[in-house]
Amino acid sequence: MAELDDITRLGALDEAIRAEERAVERANQRLADEEAAVKRAEGVVSDLESQQRASRAAERALEAKLSQYGKQLQAALRSLETGIGNPEVAESQRQKTLALIDDAETEVLENIEHQEHLAAQHQVASTEAEEARAQRDAMSEKVGAELTERNGRLDQLRSERVPAVEALTGDLLGRYDALRAKKGSAVTTVDDQRCCTKCRMLAAAQQLSDIRKGRLETCRGCGRWITV
Numbered sequence: 001m002a003e004l005d006d007i008t009r010l011g012a013l014d015e016a017i018r019a020e021e022r023a024v025e026r027a028n029q030r031l032a033d034e035e036a037a038v039k040r041a042e043g044v045v046s047d048l049e050s051q052q053r054a055s056r057a058a059e060r061a062l063e064a065k066l067s068q069y070g071k072q073l074q075a076a077l078r079s080l081e082t083g084i085g086n087p088e089v090a091e092s093q094r095q096k097t098l099a100l101i102d103d104a105e106t107e108v109l110e111n112i113e114h115q116e117h118l119a120a121q122h123q124v125a126s127t128e129a130e131e132a133r134a135q136r137d138a139m140s141e142k143v144g145a146e147l148t149e150r151n152g153r154l155d156q157l158r159s160e161r162v163p164a165v166e167a168l169t170g171d172l173l174g175r176y177d178a179l180r181a182k183k184g185s186a187v188t189t190v191d192d193q194r195c196c197t198k199c200r201m202l203a204a205a206q207q208l209s210d211i212r213k214g215r216l217e218t219c220r221g222c223g224r225w226i227t228v
Contacts, residue, residue: 003172004214008227010164010176011187017157018185024150027143034136041129048122055115062111065104073097179224188224198222 076097079090168176179186188198195202201221211217211228219226 002214003169004211004216004225004227006164006167007172007176007187007216007225010161010168011185011225011227013157013161013164014180015185015187017154017161020150020154020157024147024154027147027150031136031140031143034132034139038129038132038136041125041132044125045122045129048118048125052115052118052122055111055118059108059111059115062104062108066101066108069097069101069104073101183222183224186224187227188219188222189227196221196224196226198224 073094076090076094079085080087080094165173176186183198185198188196190203190208191197193202194205194208196219199219199222201219203219203226207217207226208228211226217226218224
C-alpha cells in the first residue's frame with residue numbers, strides 16, 4: 001500500500017508541476033505576442049518615416065529641377081528679347097522648358113498630396129504603436145505578477161518532489177522515470193466506466209479490487225500505473 005501511495009503522490013506532483021510549467025509557457029508566449037505586436041506597429045511607423053524622408057528628398061530634387069528649368073527659360077527669353085542667337089532654337093528651348101516646368105510642377109503637386117497621405121498614415125500608425133506599447137506594458141505587469149506566483153508554486157512543488165522521489169524503493173523509480181519519459185506520465189486513473197483516463201482501455205474489475213488493496217497494477221493499454 002505504501003508503494004502505491006508513494007507512486008500516486010509522485011505522479012500527482014509531476015502532473016501539478018507539468019501543469020504549472022505549461023501555464024508559465026503560455027504566459028511567456030502572451031508576453032512574446034505582445035512584444036511582437038509592438039515591433040510590428042513600430043515597424044509600420046519606421047517604414048512610413050522612411051517613405052516621408054524619401055518624399056522630402058524627392059521634393060528637394062524637384063525644387064532643384066524647377067530652379068534649373070527657370071534659368072533655362074530665362075536664357076531662352078533673353079535670347080528672344082535681344083535677338084542674340086538663333087530665334088528658332090531659342091523658341092524651341094522656351095517651349096521645351098515650359099513643358100518640363102509644367103511636368104515638374106505636376107510632380108510637385110503629386111508629391112505634396114503623397115506627403116499629406118503619408119502624414120495621415122503616420123499619425124494613425126503612431127497612435128496604434130502607442131496603444132500597442134500600452135497594452136504590452138499592461139500585459140507585462142499582469143503576467144509578471146502571474147509568473148511570480150506560478151514560479152513560486154513551481155519551486156514549492158519541486159521541493160516537495162525531492163522526498164517523494166526518495167520514497168520510491170527498489171527499481172520503482174527507474175520504471176517510473178522510464179514510463180514518464182515514454183508516455184509523458186507514469187500514473188493514470190479510471191473513470192466511472194472503469195476506463196483508463198489516458199488511453200480509454202477498460203480496466204478489469206479484479207484489477208481495481210487489487211489496487212484498492214494496495215497492489216500495484218498497470219493499465220493493459222498504456223502501461224501506466226493505475227490509481228483509484
